[in-house]
Amino acid sequence: MNDLYPELEDYIYNYCTEFQTPDEHTAGKTLLYLNTGSESMRPMMLEKGWISDDPVILAMIADGFPALRSKVVKRIWAKHRHELKLNLCPACSKITRTPLAQQCRFCFHDWH
Numbered sequence: 001m002n003d004l005y006p007e008l009e010d011y012i013y014n015y016c017t018e019f020q021t022p023d024e025h026t027a028g029k030t031l032l033y034l035n036t037g038s039e040s041m042r043p044m045m046l047e048k049g050w051i052s053d054d055p056v057i058l059a060m061i062a063d064g065f066p067a068l069r070s071k072v073v074k075r076i077w078a079k080h081r082h083e084l085k086l087n088l089c090p091a092c093s094k095i096t097r098t099p100l101a102q103q104c105r106f107c108f109h110d111w112h
């Protein structure tokens with residue numbers, strides 16, 4: 001199998017979420033909500049469990065989203081690469097955009 005490349009990393013982070021640990025999941029969610037919500041919404045988001053103030057989680061997101069994402073994807077790839085359900089192009093074996101995609105963004109092969 002190929003090594004990781006940016007499009008494959010995107011796919012694994014977005015669609016292979018069952019391999020994320022609970023902490024990785026919480027860290028990702030926390031970053032997302034902190035980026036979209038305003039300061040005044042934080043107490044409500046904390047209360048609802050949308051964001052975490054756990055020091056472990058805060059350390060995981062300290063370097064921002066790309067760093068978190070890269071760490072999560074590399075760990076999943078190292079541990080679970082043979083279990084991942086990847087929707088690969090039948091012509092060039094590269095990753096598609098989504099699990100249901102039937103067209104390749106690399107070689108433009110179409111298998112509808």
Ligand SMILES: [Zn+2]
Binds near residue numbers: 092
């Ligand atoms: Zn292709």
